[in-house]
Amino acid sequence: MLLGATDPALAHAILMDGYPLPNGTMPTGEASIRLRFNSRIDIARSRLTLVMPDGAERRLQPRPGPSPDMMEADTPIAPGAGQLHWQVLAIDGHITRGVIPFTAMAR
Ligand SMILES: [Cu+2]
Incomplete structure (x- = not known):
């Protein structure tokens, strides 16, 4: 862990894929958000917050x-x-964050 932390490219969690994708579209209704990173992450110390069209924020589990x-x-x-x-908190103890803007449309 001490040696691995010297390479930031391997150390921090970077978003690799997701649903929704940045600037993507998704249908309205019940959705399963899924984000994939380049490294193992600590779910218990990671956060997901949804900002809705009216500006209201919802902390997800x-x-x-x-x-x-x-x-x-x-x-x-x-x-x-x-x-x-x-x-998200990566296993090396470093936190990264980002924003995924998306548009939701009724089916
Ligand atoms: Cu790191």
Whole structure:
């Protein structure tokens, strides 16, 4: 862990893939958010916040995904422009964060 921490490219959690994708679209209604990072993350110390079209914020309950580099959460999605704010703790103890803007449309 001490040696690994000297390489920032390997150390910090970087978003690799997700649903929704940044600037992507998704249907309204119940959704399963899924984010995949380049390294294993600590779910218990990671956060997901949904900012809805009216500006209201909803703290989501992250859960582990199918692999240790994934985080998932279920939430209803309202129509309009929303944002997903993520903050994750990588196993080296470093926190990274980002914003995923998306648009939700009724099916
Ligand atoms: Cu790091």
